[in-house]
Amino acid sequence: MSQVTALPPSSSPPRRRRSTLALSLAGALALGALLPWPASAAPVGAALAPPPVREEDRADQDHLVVTVRHAGGRLDGVFEVWCRPAGGRHPDVSGACRTVDRGTRWGRDPFAPVPSGSPCTMRYGGPATAHVTGRWAGRPVDTTYDRRDGCGIERWNRMVPLLPTLPAETAR
Helix, strand or coil, X not given: CCCCCCCCCCCCCHHHHHHHHHHHHXXXXXXXXXXXXXXXXXXXXXXXXXXXXXXXXXXXXXXXXEEEECCCHXXXXXXXXXXXXCECCCCCHHHHHHHHHHHCECCEXXXXXXXXXXXXXXXXXXXXXXXXXXXXXXXXXXXXXXXXXXXXXXXXXXXXXXXXXXXXXXXX
C-alpha cells in the first residue's frame, strides 16, 4: 500500500513558485515598457550614460576676474584671465594660469581663506586688496585677498602673478 502525504496549504512546489515569479517579473517589465520614462530615468537594463557636461563645467572655461585696489599706480585695476587657451587683459596671463593650476588639487580649494584661529604674525603688508571672481575647474570663485597680517601676506604671495607683486615685496 502506498501512503500519500498532503502538503500544507501555504507551501507550494518550488517549480510553481519560480514560474509565478518569472511571470510577475515579465509582467512588470512589459508594463514598464508601456509607461513614459522621465528624461532623467532609464528603464531597467538600459546602459546609463554620464550626464552631459554643462557649459560652465568645461575645463576650457576657466575664467577669472581680478579687481585690485589700493596697491598703487598701474597695479590697481580690473584684470581678466582666461586659461586653456590663455588670454585676457592681465599683465601675465600664462603665469597667472600656472599659479592657480599649481594650487589646484582634488579636494582642495586653491582660493580657500586662511582657516579661522590660525596663528598669524602681526606684520602689516599694506592696504592693498584683491577680489577674485569667476570659475575655476568647474567651480565658482568669489574670494577676497588682503595683506593685514602675516597669513594674509602669505596667502597673497602664493597667488602672484595672478595678484600683483607689490613694491615692498620686490625690495626683500
